[in-house]
Each structure stands twice: as structure tokens, then as C-alpha cells.
Amino acid sequence: MPSLPLSPIRTGGKPAKLSDHRIEIDGLSFEVHRSDRRKTMQITVERSGELSIVAPSTVSTEHLVDFVEEKLLWVHTKIEEKSRLQKRAPTKEFVEGEGFLYLGKSYRLRLVEKQLVDLSLKNGRFCLRESSVHRGREVFVSWYARRAQQWFEKQVSEYANRMGVIANEVKAQDLGFRWGSFGSDGRVSFHWKAILLPPTIAQYVVVHELAHAHHPDHSAKFWIKVEQHLPDWRWRKTWLAEHGIQVEGL
Template structure:
């Protein structure tokens, strides 16, 4: 989708630049989403520090700029909070009583002397073979990856059929700061950490990525497609931006 040429807009003594998809104000760059159902403006600070703003279709450019400038202190505070949280994300210790997430729930760890597999989830606890505790992170990542593969394959099969998207492959791996991606030839990828999130939030990631099967960018059409299948996508997206950092510590 071609972008409109950027042009500087002077407001409050500061320059702002806006296109049909991005808004740059005071050195900050926002991805702009418009929705006919949206009545108010909303800013989201993603866990990676990326910024987005959701606006009603009729909102004027100067209204977006004014809104951002009013929220500059809040925005910079949130960016700093995200940075601190990423730096201080608690590193898990593989000892009795440590909590580990799976599909939004926290399960305590129990070290056991004998077990057929390195790690299992039973009776509301993760059970890790004591002699394997020194490889705890590697073992947990492997367990999460296997579980995520099955969970996302099922979700993608259900959602892709509803959304009219052809998927050739579902793959779970470490995607860095991305929760998922939709690649060429119908390949969709998910971060293994996404299986630590509550199911409704992980489902948003699925719908988000499958919507890219129709719209490769984050244009208005993309968000309309997301909204068709998840009318409450905004709170799920906001929850992910605010709370996704909690799965960083493993």
C-alpha cells in the first residue's frame, strides 16, 4: 500500500510529520491505526518500546499531534518503565517453589529424584528431575516449544479456516522481540514464549498474524480484518503491550 508523502506540520512551536500510517512527534514515531468504531484516541507502548496510536476515522491530524504532545510525559515514563522491566526481568531459578507460567497460569516447581522424563506438568506442579536442574532453562524451553507447537497448530487450523487464509506451515521458535510473523508461502511463526500467555492473548497473536495473510502491512484494512474476527482486539493488544514483559525472565 503506497504511503502519502510526509510533510512537516508546525504545532506548538515543534515540528511534526505525519503520513497515512505513521506519525512523528517530538522525536517519537507512532504507527497510526484508524477505526470507524473508535470514539477516542489511545496510545500504546509495546514491550519493545514501539509506539502506536488508535484513532477514530474522522480524527484530524492536528488532533493526533495535540493528543501525543499532551501525553509526552506519560509516554516517556512508559518507555522508561519498559526499559527497566526488560533489564530487571527476574531470572528464574530452578529450585523448589519457583513459579513458571503456562497458558497464563503459574505452576510451582518441584524437584524430584526419579522421573522418566526431564520435565512434566502433573497435579498442578512442574516436576523437574533433580539431576537435570543444571539444564533447567534448556529443558523448559524445549518443553514450552513442544507444547506451543501443538497449541498453535490447533489454533491456526481453526482461525485460518474462519479467516480464509491458507497456511502451509506453523513453526515455533525464538523470534526475539516478535510474538509472531507471517512469511511467504503461507508460513506462520510464533515465539515459544507466547504459550506462557493467557489463551485469549495468545489467540490475539494468532489472529493478528493470520490477518497478514490478507494485508502484509498494518493498514486500516488490516485492523478491520482483525476486528472482524476479534471485536475486542484492542484490550487484548493493550494487555499484551502492558503485561507481555512478565514472560521474559526464563
């Protein structure tokens, strides 16, 4: 359901705009999530720079705005920090001993002279054929995309059944700053980089996208649906926002 139109208010001498699910203040826009189970307020800065607040259902609008104003310096600092990290994300080198993530674990790279395939994962190491080093990124992206396709197809099948969702197609591809998307045609897509995340976090991405089959926006009903299947979704969402940057650099 669409949010109500934003309307200006003034708290502590500063102008702000509010709707049921969003606060705009100091040039920043925060998506608001309320919960009866929540005891405290928390602001999260997403990997993409998007901002969200989780708050108890009983917190007044004025108190929520005051909280945001108190945290503005911290928020601006985190946004700037994430921007710097993304710009400085170390580019992987396809050399002996370099570490590459897969489902949350880091595996060292071994260069091998003879191997039937460009890349394999065996005995706890990524093995890259020496003759393929010059196109290492292409090889790794292809390998990750294939594994992501298989892994997410299985996860979607399991969770779609539980959540009463019909997923017509699952696809692993480059989605830019998005971890996933759910189309009105029942097609669900995931960024191939999501296969680098720990399984519990990647599962959150799955449930998040499938919940959009019931609620296309991020309304309270959407988060209730997510919570029905992942009661601990908040820490997973926070982990993704704080640590998802780790998968950059390939």
C-alpha cells in the first residue's frame, strides 16, 4: 500500500517530512519499520546507502524525529565511510594465496598447470588454471554465477513452498547495488555476489525477496511476513548492511 504524502513538520527547530513509513530530514530519507517486539530504536545504513529505522510501535513521531536528529552526525559519517570503502575495495589479484569468498568462507587460491576446467574448488582451495589467469575475473564470476544459480534455486524452492509463493523463474545475475528482486511476473533474481555471503544471510535475501510476492513495498505487513519465516531477520538485515561491503572488490 502506498505511503501517505510527505508532510512537513518542525521538531527542535529543524524541518522534517513524515509519512507512515518514511522520514526525510537534513537531506536524508529513512524508511521506518515499527514492531511490537522492538524495545529500542536502531538506524541502519544499507550497502547501497539507503537508510532505515526499526522502532517500537509505541514510539511517537516526535520522539522518532528527535532520535534521528541526534544520530545525524553518525549517519553522515557512516554514509561517507561506506562510500570510501566501496571506492577503496581492494581489487582481487589472481595470484597464489589470494583469498576468495564462497558462502561466507574464504578459500586461498592455488594456480595449477594442468586442469580440465578453468576453476575448481577442491581440498579447501580454489584452483585456477595458470593459462586462465589473464581472464581470472571472468572465470570467477562465471563460476560464482553457476553456483549461485544452483544454490538459490534450491533455497527459493524450499522457502516459496513455505511462504505460499509461486516463483516462475530464478536467475543469478549482476544487479548492481541490489541483492535481489522479485518481479510481478513471478521471476526472482539474485546478485551473483550473494553467493559470497554466509548462508544465513543469503537466506534472508531469499525470504526478503519472496515476501515481496505478498507485499511489493516495505510496509509493516511486509516485515511481518518476513518475521513469520525468519524471526531473527533484524540481525541478519543489520549484518548485511554492515558487512555486505566485504564482497566488493572482485
